[in-house]
Amino acid sequence: MLLSLKWLREFVPLEASAQELGDRLTMLGLELEDILHPYDGIKTIVVGHVLTKEAHPDSDHLAVCTVDVGQGEPLTIVCGAPNVAAGQKVPVALVGTTMPGGMVIKKAKLRGVPSFGMICSERELGLTDDHSGIMVLPEAFRVGDRLVDALDLDTEILEIGITPNRGDCLSVLGLAREAALAFKLPLTMPKVHVEEKGADWTSEWSIGIPKPELCPFYQLRLVEGVTVKPSPAWMRYRLHAVGVRPISNIVDITNYVLMELGQPLHAFDRDKLEGGRTEISLAREGERIVTLDGQERVLTASDLLIRDGVKPVALAGVMGGLETEISDASRAVMVESAVFRPETIRKTARRQSLPSEASYRFERGVDQGGSAYAMNRAVSLMAECAGGVVRTGACTLEPKPWIASVPTFRVRRAVDLLGMDVEPAFCADTLERLGCALDRGDEAAWKVTTPSWRQDLSREVDLIEEIARVKGMDTIPETLPAVSRPLERFGQPESRYAFLSRVKAWGSGLGLNEAENYSFVGHKDLDHLGLPKEGRIDIINPLTEEQNVLRTALAPSLLQNVRTNIAHGNMGVRLFEVANVFEADAASQTTAKERARLGLVMYGSLYDTAWPHAEMDAGYADIRGLVEHFAGFLHLAVPAFIREAEHPAYAPCVRVEIDGRPVGLIGQVKPQLADAYHARKPVWLAELDLETLWELHQQARIAFRPLAVFPPSRRDVTVIAPTALSVSAIEEHIRGLRIAILEDVTLIDLYEPKDTEERNLTFRLTFRKADRTLKDAEVDKEREKVAQSLVKNLGVRI
Missing domain, CATH: 3.30.930.10 (Bira Bifunctional Protein; Domain 2)
Incomplete structure (x- = not known):
């Protein structure tokens, strides 16, 4: 998750540096992976003022400009942009500047006229893909200021690793909640005011959800009279800073709200929808849809589709359909805010090899309680940035309302699990700052109502984990657990x-x-x-x-x-x-x-x-x-x-x-x-x-026998046997003789001569008698008996 520090500060009055914030988030379980500076490549670009523009004496398309950059004498800069004009405020790269593409600005002569810098376009600055002309800055900008300061760009971006259970942190709001928790700061939500106009349109449209478990919440709002054009500069640059490519004001707003609040939205061209109805249902086996990337997708019966009254219009939670996309000609926009079952979206995205920012969040669960707020935030921005009118009414169907988990929390249990003391006041304060509502009627066991954005808090142990991470995992004392084996377990079967x-x-x-x-x-x-x-x-x-x-x-x-x-x-x-x-x-x-x-x-x-x-x-x-x-x-x-x-x-x-x-x-x-x-x-x-x-x-049953008192006597016997005769066969034959004083037989040496089908095997015979020491004569006699039996029965040579 890429987090703009400047964006975060719009939610939380944070004075800490990016590194300090990253360190605190890491201790809360959200690891800081890197601190990025997306606009470092243009930090030396300054605001200039074009004083004069004259035609180049030796070119039809070049112009010779004098530009005040706030550093003494105005500079002469040759510019080929068609829209450059006297009186403009423009971004200027001075001699010695290295541009984002790697080009170094040098003093040069262009068709005989010296040039001491470059007036830049947005693409040359790496801000957008627009290269139709130079970037014209607002008149209020002050000459000589750094461009990144004048544009108030997001210069510090934190790359935060989010664990799969913390889908609520895949937004600026989610990480702002964590920052407010870490630094004990207030959280301020963006003010949303939706000015509705016209007749209630919800009677013109209906929503159908045959399987509520697949889509517990679905809402549509209508914005009419929009003008599709580039987004305001502040929105384009902010999206660019967090890795989202700006497209148009309508699409950018849905992406902006996605990154800000964590709620995926989708905008349909209302005039391309048919039938006065939206249905969220499973696809038919082999059904097809062309998605926004221009690819035709073949679906299975486990994929979830959004349909109008006639056709499929989106692959639910993954990507919209090409047939109803927003274009420059769009004038009426129908905005979708929904909650889908995570498993369904995950399987579809994997099977189709179609990961998206939306599916990434739906797979981890989105805040059903905040979906309507995100919708209102989006349509209010559309009215502001696209000149649209928000029609009265929101077409909403919530067949499976959100029900908060209400686990029990016991301070004593937290102390036992964590192995350290935690004060009841600290526990209560932490849970409330997490957004939980507490019922402390029973002081020994509190009833905790968890917020809709924390779907991972469903059990008492989850709440105890929250207490531990806010308290500090590093503060838990290192103690070895007691390991005891009670006597009543003696003799029980081994696990x-x-x-x-x-x-x-x-x-x-x-x-x-x-x-x-x-x-x-x-x-x-x-x-x-x-x-x-x-x-x-x-x-x-x-x-x-x-x-x-x-x-x-x-x-x-x-x-x-x-x-x-x-x-x-x-x-x-x-x-x-x-x-x-x-x-x-x-x-x-x-x-x-x-x-x-x-x-x-x-x-x-x-x-x-x-x-x-x-x-x-x-x-x-x-x-x-x-x-x-x-x-x-x-x-x-x-x-x-x-x-x-x-x-x-x-x-x-x-x-x-x-x-x-x-x-x-x-x-x-x-x-x-x-x-x-x-x-x-x-x-x-x-x-x-x-x-x-x-x-x-x-x-197996273990049998005990006395240790031998008298010493053993050992004799070796070497046999020349064919290689086809196994060692085990020889051992079994010797043991099978059942010699009373023979205690053990062991192979101690093996020699295989070259160019022969025989091998030499040396066995050590161990003899012992329990009540006396053996005599050499009786041991030799038994050894000879073994040798003769091997020769006679197995055909070996001694």
């Missing part, structure tokens, strides 16, 4: 949130870095990994094409993290992410099924550079070890790792099962796919279903 928090603590405790990614990815990311197209949920209005679908797996995001780390020179990536994935589900209330997943990714160096063996790269055993450790962390059975024959993204790919239930996958990203993420070493990924794991964890 899903607590479970996921423990999973994150596990990942951090292992030294992994946690990744936090958007839930959005691109279709091309999912397609790149060959993930199924079924079940994907498209984003209707994606921020970018790279984020146009909800992710069905964590892998695309984690691989993007790998690419980012590689780009920043990190050659050792060890990340985890706990997040939801999404799948379309028509049976769900939200049409989406969400499941929590744990994603793990390892790439490059296994250790930090400060550790020994930093050159070792992460491999399958490392990421499998993380999965096994996680299963142990959840007190689950040892996972089974089953090799998958084929996977679109991973090779090799291993399915992880616990108690016969699949819980996830481990795999190496195929090199041709990993290359897109700039990976030059193997990328290992694991993705586990936390919903299933949580269910298994809840079913």
Whole structure:
């Protein structure tokens, strides 16, 4: 929102500077983004007086003028404008001036006559597009004054960021209310006097609103005998300063009131309306209208139209129709002031890619209580600036009158929520200065009637937030909330949130870095990994094409993290992410099924550079070890790792099962796919279903047993096995021998010779007896039994 400081001061007697005002508004939640000086480019232009004008001796269209600029001797200036004349007050750019377009004014000779400056047109000054001749200033202007001061231009413009819930601040009036609140100043509304003439015209016209929820208020007023021409200079320059292009007096007035009061208005040429009726109703599927920008719009049954008795005349709340626009020939104007349902306007503007100042405000809600005031302000300006006559009567239909919210406010509740003391007198004063009416019959619980322009104040907590921002968010003391876990909750089931928090603590405790990614990815990311197209949920209005679908797996995001780390020179990536994935589900209330997943990714160096063996790269055993450790962390059975024959993204790919239930996958990203993420070493990924794991964890029962008293004995056995024989198959066979003193089996080394279909696998066997120390002979005997069984049953060599 662009706010003119000079315009604001017409509402509030503010003496603070633009920066001071911006700082106070920022503390109230309306962030100052910039302070603009729209007329800095012409701050050196001065008012001059043309003393003489003579024909140029060597040109038919140039004139030689002497101009008094209040700086000693008059200047000789050669001018080619057709309307320059002696006796005029004109804007003069002196030698050395840099014009808004970048041109530097220099001493020059034009066809032999020296010229010491330039007499300017409005376009050369950047005020309007008019370049038909020089700009002629009022006689009362004083020679030598700066033009910006003489014209009383809006030289300081504040750019204020408005949050979506504060549609009331999208106007000078709205921000003036905030300034009055911040500086405890009175607010003065513009005086509006509508002098109605002629017979009441409302019997000649009717309004129909079939669905009141789409348009709770609609009003028309008629102004006759207008002359369409350029607006007064003060209005044109003010609109220009806040970024609105002046068009004509009638259109400019509607834009002026829009920026001043926040109420969008529209002006129709009355003579182009037919049927004596206006109807606000939904369009028919495929219905068409040509809008003011000359584009034909194809509508849907959810778009709201304004129709006269014969045809569509406007796309409600977005843009008027070309067929009924104001032109230079218009003599009678019908002005519209309305309130539309925000959702309807927002969807139409987005679908038609047709944002406008009007739709921007309607989308956030306009002040229904102030709509009639804005209408009167507009028609009074039309009578003043266009010579029109306001006909008696306003054709009004309000099928759904505004009903103010009346929340309860408790000072004690405000103290509890804010964590600081607030005085009842301060609360009452603040609410009243916000425009609320108070019923303090019950001192403990006030009834607060909120104003029509603050639609965001509907609950007690909203009022408490207002107290906090006026008091100052920075004055709220910093205190850590007390966190207690009562004894009566002991033994209750763990919440899903607590479970996921423990999973994150596990990942951090292992030294992994946690990744936090958007839930959005691109279709091309999912397609790149060959993930199924079924079940994907498209984003209707994606921020970018790279984020146009909800992710069905964590892998695309984690691989993007790998690419980012590689780009920043990190050659050792060890990340985890706990997040939801999404799948379309028509049976769900939200049409989406969400499941929590744990994603793990390892790439490059296994250790930090400060550790020994930093050159070792992460491999399958490392990421499998993380999965096994996680299963142990959840007190689950040892996972089974089953090799998958084929996977679109991973090779090799291993399915992880616990108690016969699949819980996830481990795999190496195929090199041709990993290359897109700039990976030059193997990328290992694991993705586990936390919903299933949580269910298994809840079913797990922890059994306690005494700690071992006697030491273990360990023996290694190396087998030469075909590559088709999985490690898990060998481990399962060893465990299946059910050797009483065998406590554990662990793969500790793997060697794959080149040009062979075999590999060397070294397993460490841990033996222990609970009641005594084992002898070497009995341990060696059991180790030999394992070796012989492997050779006999699995066909390996020792």
